[in-house]
Amino acid sequence: xxxxxxxxxSALIVLFVVFSVTTPKFFTVQxxxxxxxxxxxxxxxxxxxxxxxxxxxxxxxxxxxxxxSGVVAGLLxxxxxxxxxxxxxxxxxxxxxxxxxxxxxxxxxxxxFIATLGMMQIARGVxxxxxxxxxxxxxxxxxxxxxxxxLFRVTVLSGDGRQVVTFPGIPYPVIIMVVxxxxxxxxxxxxxxxxxxxxxxxxxxxxxxxxxxxSRTKIVAYLVSGALAGLTGIVMMSRIVTAQxxxxxxxxxxxxxxxxxxxxxxxGGSGTIAGTMIGAFIIGMLRNGLNMQGVSYFIQQIIIGxxxxxxVAADRLQRxxxx
Amino acid sequence: MGEELLRVENVTKRFxxxxxxxxxxxxxxxxxxHALVGENGAGKSTLMKIxxxxxxxxxxxxxxxxxxxxxxxxxxxxxAGISIIYQELNLMPHxxxxxxxxxxxxxxxxxxxxxxxxxxxxxxxxxxxxHVDIDPTTPVYVLPLSKRQMVEIAKALSFRSEVLIxxxxxxxxxxSEIDELFKVIHQLKQQGVGIIYISHRLEELKHIADRVTxxxxxxxxGTYNYSDITLEELVSKMVGRTLEHKxxxxxxxxxxxxxxxVKHLTRVGVLHDISFELYEGEILGIAGLMGAGRTELARxxxxxxxKDGGEIYLRGxxxxxxxxxxxxxxxxxxxxxxxxxxxxAVEMLLCENITMANVEEIxxxxxxxxxxxxxxxxxxxxxxxxxxxxxVYQVVKNLSGGNQQKVVVAKWLFRKAKVLIFDEPTRGIDxxxxxxxxxxxxxxxxxxxxxxxxxxELPELLGMTDRILVLHEGRLAGVLRTRETxxxxxxxxxxxxxxxLS
Numbered sequence: 001x002x003x004x005x006x007x008x009x010s011a012l013i014v015l016f017v018v019f020s021v022t023t024p025k026f027f028t029v030q031x032x033x034x035x036x037x038x039x040x041x042x043x044x045x046x047x048x049x050x051x052x053x054x055x056x057x058x059x060x061x062x063x064x065x066x067x068x069s070g071v072v073a074g075l076l077x078x079x080x081x082x083x084x085x086x087x088x089x090x091x092x093x094x095x096x097x098x099x100x101x102x103x104x105x106x107x108x109x110x111x112x113f114i115a116t117l118g119m120m121q122i123a124r125g126v127x128x129x130x131x132x133x134x135x136x137x138x139x140x141x142x143x144x145x146x147x148x149x150x151l152f153r154v155t156v157l158s159g160d161g162r163q164v165v166t167f168p169g170i171p172y173p174v175i176i177m178v179v180x181x182x183x184x185x186x187x188x189x190x191x192x193x194x195x196x197x198x199x200x201x202x203x204x205x206x207x208x209x210x211x212x213x214x215s216r217t218k219i220v221a222y223l224v225s226g227a228l229a230g231l232t233g234i235v236m237m238s239r240i241v242t243a244q245x246x247x248x249x250x251x252x253x254x255x256x257x258x259x260x261x262x263x264x265x266x267x268g269g270s271g272t273i274a275g276t277m278i279g280a281f282i283i284g285m286l287r288n289g290l291n292m293q294g295v296s297y298f299i300q301q302i303i304i305g306x307x308x309x310x311x312v313a314a315d316r317l318q319r320x321x322x323x
Numbered sequence: 324m325g326e327e328l329l330r331v332e333n334v335t336k337r338f339x340x341x342x343x344x345x346x347x348x349x350x351x352x353x354x355x356x357h358a359l360v361g362e363n364g365a366g367k368s369t370l371m372k373i374x375x376x377x378x379x380x381x382x383x384x385x386x387x388x389x390x391x392x393x394x395x396x397x398x399x400x401x402x403a404g405i406s407i408i409y410q411e412l413n414l415m416p417h418x419x420x421x422x423x424x425x426x427x428x429x430x431x432x433x434x435x436x437x438x439x440x441x442x443x444x445x446x447x448x449x450x451x452x453x454h455v456d457i458d459p460t461t462p463v464y465v466l467p468l469s470k471r472q473m474v475e476i477a478k479a480l481s482f483r484s485e486v487l488i489x490x491x492x493x494x495x496x497x498x499s500e501i502d503e504l505f506k507v508i509h510q511l512k513q514q515g516v517g518i519i520y521i522s523h524r525l526e527e528l529k530h531i532a533d534r535v536t537x538x539x540x541x542x543x544x545g546t547y548n549y550s551d552i553t554l555e556e557l558v559s560k561m562v563g564r565t566l567e568h569k570x571x572x573x574x575x576x577x578x579x580x581x582x583x584x585v586k587h588l589t590r591v592g593v594l595h596d597i598s599f600e601l602y603e604g605e606i607l608g609i610a611g612l613m614g615a616g617r618t619e620l621a622r623x624x625x626x627x628x629x630k631d632g633g634e635i636y637l638r639g640x641x642x643x644x645x646x647x648x649x650x651x652x653x654x655x656x657x658x659x660x661x662x663x664x665x666x667x668a669v670e671m672l673l674c675e676n677i678t679m680a681n682v683e684e685i686x687x688x689x690x691x692x693x694x695x696x697x698x699x700x701x702x703x704x705x706x707x708x709x710x711x712x713x714x715v716y717q718v719v720k721n722l723s724g725g726n727q728q729k730v731v732v733a734k735w736l737f738r739k740a741k742v743l744i745f746d747e748p749t750r751g752i753d754x755x756x757x758x759x760x761x762x763x764x765x766x767x768x769x770x771x772x773x774x775x776x777x778x779x780e781l782p783e784l785l786g787m788t789d790r791i792l793v794l795h796e797g798r799l800a801g802v803l804r805t806r807e808t809x810x811x812x813x814x815x816x817x818x819x820x821x822x823x824l825s
Contacts, residue, residue, distance in 0.1 A: 192682050192690040199679055202668035209627060209665055210680040210734065211651035269670050 007314045008261055008278045011307070015282065019289035026292055030168055039284030040173035041232045045255035046262075046276040047184050048228030051221040053259055054188075054201045056268025057105060057112035059222065061097060062229040062255055064123035066248030069094040069233035071127045074136035074143070074243025083142045091230040097123055098226015102219030120252070127245040136243035146172055147239030173235050180231070184224070185273035193220055201268030257304070258283055261311040282307065325353030327389065328517040329374065329405070329486050334383030336369050343369040346383070347543040349536055351486060351517040356508060356531045358520045358549070361538035361561055362753035367521050370538065371488055374519070375407040376400030406479035407488040412471050416464035421446035423463055424478045449477040452514075453507045469500035476507060487511065488519040493527060494751065497613035497779075498814070505530050523751065525554055526782065539563055562755050570786030571762040575769035577605035577789050581639075582773040583655075583742045585624060588633030593619045595798045597633070601742065601773040606764060608788035608805070609777045612817050616797040617777045618660055621744045625657040626650045637742065651680055656735030658728070660746040660777070666731045669720040673712055674701035676719050676730050680738045704733035708763060725756025732763060743767065744775045749783065761787055781810045795819040 020027035045062050052059045073090030077083050097119055104115035150169025158164045188194035196217040199207040208214050232251075237243045260266065261282055262275025283304060290300045329351040336344040344366045351357050361367050372378045373385070376394030384391050387403060394400040397407070414423045421443045422429075430441040446459035455473045463471060472492060479487050493501045508518060508531055520532065528535065528549060535552065537544040537560045544560050558569075583601040588594055594616050601607050611617045622628040624635060626644040635642045642653045650657070659665035667676050674697050678685050685697045701715035708729045712722060719730060728748060735743055745764065749757040764787060768774050778784050784791055785805060793801045793816035801816040815821050 190692050190694075192686050192692060195675065195679075195682055195692060198671060199668050199675075202670045203665075205665045206668050207679070209625070209647050209657060209659060211648045211738075212679070213648065269668070 008263065008275065008282065008311060011311070012278055012282050012285070015285050015289065019285065019292075023289060023292045026289055031288070031292075033168060033171060033174065035281075035285055035288045036174040036177070037171045038288060039280050040171075040177040041236055042254055042258055042284055043177050043277055043280040044180060044228045044232040044235070045251060046258035046280045047180060047273055048225035049252065049255040050259045050262075050264050050271050050273060050276045051184070051188070051197060051224045052112070053256070053264050053266060054197050054268060054271045055218050055221045056201045056204070057218065057221065058116060058256070058266070059098075059101065059225045059229075060113065060116040060252050061101060061119035061123055062225065062232075062252035063248035063250055064120045064127065065094045065097045065226055065229040066233035066236060066251060067127040067245050068097065068123040069230035070237035070247060071131055071136060071233075071243045071245050073234050074139055074237055075130065077139050077143050078136060083140060083145075087146070087234050090234050091227060094230020094233065095223055095227045098223040098229070099219065101226065102222035105222065106215035106218050124245075131243070131245045133245060135245070137241075139241050139243070141241075144238055144241035147235050147237070147241075148172075151175060173239075176231070176235070180228070181273055181277055188273055193217070197221055198269060201270075203269075254283065257308050261308060263315070279311075325355070325515065325517075327351075328353050328387070330386040331370075331374065331380070332384055332386075334370070334373060334380045334385070336366075336373060336378060337381050343541050344373070344380075345541045345543075347538065347541070348546070349374070349543075350546070351519060353485070353515050353517050354512050355533040356512060356518045356520050358522065358528050358532040358535040359538070360522070360525065360528075360535060360557065361544075362755060365538040365561070366541040367538060368490070369541075371407065371490060371519070371521065374400075374486075375405055375488055401482050401484075404483055404485040405488070406482055406484040406486070408472070408475045408479060408490065408492065410491040410494060412468075412475050414463045414471055414474060417462060419460050419462050420450075420457055420466075420474050420477075421459035423474055424449065424459075424481050428481075445481070446477065449480050452480065453477060453510060455503070455507065467500075468495050469497070469503065472496075472504065473507065476511075480511075484516065486517050486519070488521075490521045491523065491751075492520070493522060493524060495613075499612070501527065523753070524780070525557060537561055558754055569758075569782070571758060571765055573606075573765055573768075573787070573789075575604050575606075575765055577602040577768075578771070582637065582771075584636040586634045586636070588620070588623060588630060588635070590619065590623050590628065590630045593797050594623060594630075597794075597799050599792055599799065599802065601775060603771045603773055604768045605790070606768050606774045606776055606788045608784040608791040609775060609794065610781065610784055610791050610813050610817055611794035611800075613779070614796075615794040615817065617794055618746055619797070620794065621657060621746050621775070621777060624650070625655060625744065627657070651738060651740075654739065654741040656680070656738060656740030656743045658731045658735070658743065658745045658748060660750065662724070662727050662731060667719050667727060669718070669727075671719060672715070673705070673710070673717045673719055673722070673730060674698060674715040677701045677704055677715075677733045677737055680734050684737070700737060701733075704736065708733055708736075709759065723756065724752045725759060728752060728756075728760055729763065732760075732767075736767075740772070742773045742775070744777070746777045747779065748776065749778075749780075781813055784813070785810065793817050795822070798822075 025031055049059050049062060069090035072093045073086045076086035076089055101116050101119050104110045105112050150171045153169030154167035155163045155165050196212050199212055200214050200217045204214055236247060258279035259271060259276045262279030264271030264275060286304060287300060327350060331349050333346045334344055335346055347370060349370060359367050373380050376397045376399050424446050425442050429437045432438040443459045450457050453473060453476060457470055457473060463474060492504060496504060511518060532549040534546055535549050536546040539561060580603045581600050582603045586598045588597045597620060609617050619628065623630045626646045626649050635644055637653050644650045663669050678697055678700060685700060686692045698715055705712060705715060710726050710729045712726065719727060749760055752760065764774055776788060788805045791803045791805055791813060792799060793803065793813055795817055796819065800819065800822045803813065
């Protein structure tokens with residue numbers, strides 16, 4: 001894991017340098033903030049799924065929960081309910097999905113893959129049903145603030161009376177990302193619940209025989225994943241000021257990819273938020289940089305696939321040589 | 324004794340930072356059982372892997388049937404006639420006995436189809452050679468461990484093996500299964516197979532071993548005719564000093580105060596109406612054959628398995644135990660038989676394992692962990708229990724078996740357990756560390772803790788306990804005073820030949 005982290009950090013730095021040199025507009029304030037903005041949603045999802053993966057589980061429902069929470073927030077908002085209340089409701093629905101995942105995995109002892117595969121279908125189905133598969137548009141202007149607003153935006157009045165932006169400000173999603181990463185990093189490393197999550201993932205039976213409430217621990221992990229998927233959904237829909245029931249298809253795989261690139265083991269028991277953040281930035285920066293270079297989306301897919309394989313292969317090769 | 328089969332001279336093997344074998348000699352003759360003994364880390368496994376082609380020596384030569392040979396991998400050695408049976412057997416549980424024996428070498432019919440009838444017939448012949456009664460068409464997962472071992476041996480024979488290496492073959496077998504295994508070993512000797520036998524249980528060597536080679540810290544100590552050496556001499560050569568006593572003297576003794584009581588504990592089909600009591604400072608042994616319900620009894624008390632009836636009292640107060648959480652809150656600790664599977668999170672740090680059952684104690688009411696407090700707690704127990712580790716931030720996986728067991732003990736001490744259930748506390752632990760664990764148990768009893776100790780090794784029970792409960796098929800067959808009983812008496816109760824209580 002240590003090696004993989006080292007490889008991941010190096011890859012991140014190399015990417016940054018390469019793109020800065022080869023792409024003229026890459027290393028600008030505007031673009032760096034854009035990368036942050038684009039990475040933020042990946043980071044939310046990645047952090048959530050990292051919790052689940054450390055317990056030895058998996059969450060395939062993330063993409064669908066994104067759509068459901070965004071749609072709920074959109075519909076309520078359009079119905080005239082205050083934007084922040086509708087956001088909160090979207091978040092609660094997402095947490096409900098996470099809770100349900102956790103209960104299915106613990107109370108019914110379903111394999112996490114199956115439980116969350118089911119939830120993936122259900123949440124998507126509900127999102128499509130309640131919207132009639134149509135995008136929810138015509139939302140109040142305030143709906144877009146969370147995704148499009150920025151802090152410390154600096155503008156000056158130019159000679160001809162127009163507002164000119166000198167510093168675009170730090171987008172709210174980037175600020176939320178920093179807060180979320182810090183909070184969930186703290187919980188994982190310094191809080192009891194984090195310790196329990198690692199213990200359950202390392203050796204479930206030993207954890208149980210040490211008096212750790214294994215079920216509750218797992219439920220918390222799925223709850224975190226659900227909540228952060230919900231946050232992702234709200235931020236995403238807010239950015240386009242439209243709630244899309246088709247949004248987020250396949251995003252759970254991006255989330256899993258960022259966790260894995262950052263050194264989280266699918267076997268459970270290991271993984272860190274810092275690693276996942278690095279993983280999320282690698283994918284985000286690759287997408288952004290390759291876009292600016294005019295590389296097609298398909299080629300981007302290929303490259304990201306190679307990065308996932310290379311990151312984990314480096315770790316495996318290292319382990320083999322240790323033997 | 325027969326001609327020489329296998330010989331290594333001056334074999335040296337280095338791993339990064341470790342000299343695993345330092346100019347070691349070993350020689351095996353046809354038709355002999357040559358025991359290889361040494362503490363954990365002595366180099367037994369490394370030597371074994373060199374003999375079986377897994378590793379190549381850095382220096383030194385391997386002679387097989389008088390000729391120098393180099394094996395590039397285990398398959399080459401196996402084809403030449405050297406087979407190894409690992410402690411954790413390498414069978415595929417969902418395939419049949421015959422399929423396992425001939426995996427990759429199935430007899431084929433014309434067109435490449437597997438000739439099942441031929442395969443089963445050949446398997447039956449091999450098993451008959453061992454005088455064991457196993458149907459080659461049964462899937463392996465239904466067989467008990469002892470039978471699986473026989474399948475492994477049959478598989479080795481199917482390669483026409485002339486050298487058979489057995490790594491701790493008896494560690495999971497009952498007394499009667501061990502007898503069965505020894506019969507098979509005698510058969511093989513007569514057929515001219517040379518057997519290298521690795522075991523922690525020195526007592527059992529007297530039944531089979533012709534010669535014994537001792538390794539210590541990767542060095543060759545010597546090879547002896549088994550009849551020329553006493554067990555005490557052997558142990559002192561292994562540990563490099565004389566162990567005056569195999570067991571530490573008991574300094575503690577039970578007080579009159581009853582601390583723990585089990586009444587009519589029943590789990591349908593597993594445990595039947597078991598009642599006993601435990602006193603402060605007492606070490607109570609639980610004996611029984613495999614399948615007698617020893618571990619099941621411990622797990623039922625601890626709430627790890629459900630129970631169908633019975634009452635449990637701690638200091639006269641009745642406990643409602645539905646899960647390990649209840650048992651732990653009440654002050655009961657359980658040290659499971661398989662440390663790595665159930666006792667420890669081996670990928671986690673030493674300090675994290677010590678505090679695992681009592682994280683509340685090192686965290687704030689809001690759940691924030693205080694790293695400094697955790698380190699102090701861990702350092703305290705590392706000192707008190709003499710856990711050998713470079714730091715409390717060591718990954719538990721890297722500790723030796725004895726030290727790992729101490730970490731589990733530390734976990735329960737930190738939880739302030741009043742009753743500790745040790746399930747096979749010294750299994751797979753080397754001689755010196757066994758002594759340390761036994762001494763620790765005595766100390767704990769001296770602090771007034773009630774100790775229940777499950778063990779398959781009768782000498783251990785006789786050496787350490789005050790009383791011994793003997794289970795037979797899930798029932799309490801007898802309660803014996805350790806000072807007044809013998810190995811034979813315990814076995815009679817365990818085998819169901821006598822019962823004091825029926």
